[in-house]
Amino acid sequence: MDAATRAEFTALLTERRREAERDAAIRQDALGGVIAARDDPAGGDDEHDPEGATLADEWSRLEGLRIGALRELSEIDAALGRLRDGTFGICVRCGAPIPAERLRARPTATMCVPCASRR
Template sequence: MDPRELLAADRDETLRRLASLTDDYASFVAASRDTNADDEHDPEGATIAFERSQVGALVGQARRHLAEIEAALARVEAGTYGTCEVCGRPIGEGRLEARPVARTCIACASRPAP
């Protein structure tokens, strides 16, 4: 499949997920306004705070993934998509199918961070 199509589909799915998560987050914020502000003594308060924190983290993750998709699309336009940013060798087709935003080949991704 063409990388542009794969990345566009990934972007569309991520945008849908982000919209849903943003709605969920707004619901949790509204719910926390309507409940007791003392989460420590309110059995529901801790749950709302936890859920809001979890959804907030997922929103951040979706936004970072969108940035990765945009960077991958820029690499497609620049003609560097599919080339490892560390060693310069081609990134395997299977890796790009599984992770279209991959910047490195499997060998370089497997190396421990310095």
């Protein structure tokens, strides 16, 4: 992979990392809001929307989103690490280069398409 392509993916992943970090922070804040609502003795907020999700449902939904954002962060960090050590864009299973179009669509991909579809 040439230096220009590496720079392109470094920029792409750095941008995605910023977004994932912001996402994780937003989810964290939302979870904090659910805790506050649950702990509020006057917080019978469920009454306003009896058909709506209960706090427990909301909690598991937000926790799932938060974990998703954290997982994405760690995948992005791993991809940035591969960019630094020169293994970025090389399929971990067969060692073939992963096409740049695939990496542009999915910069955290660790396998080429044939290997990824042959799990």
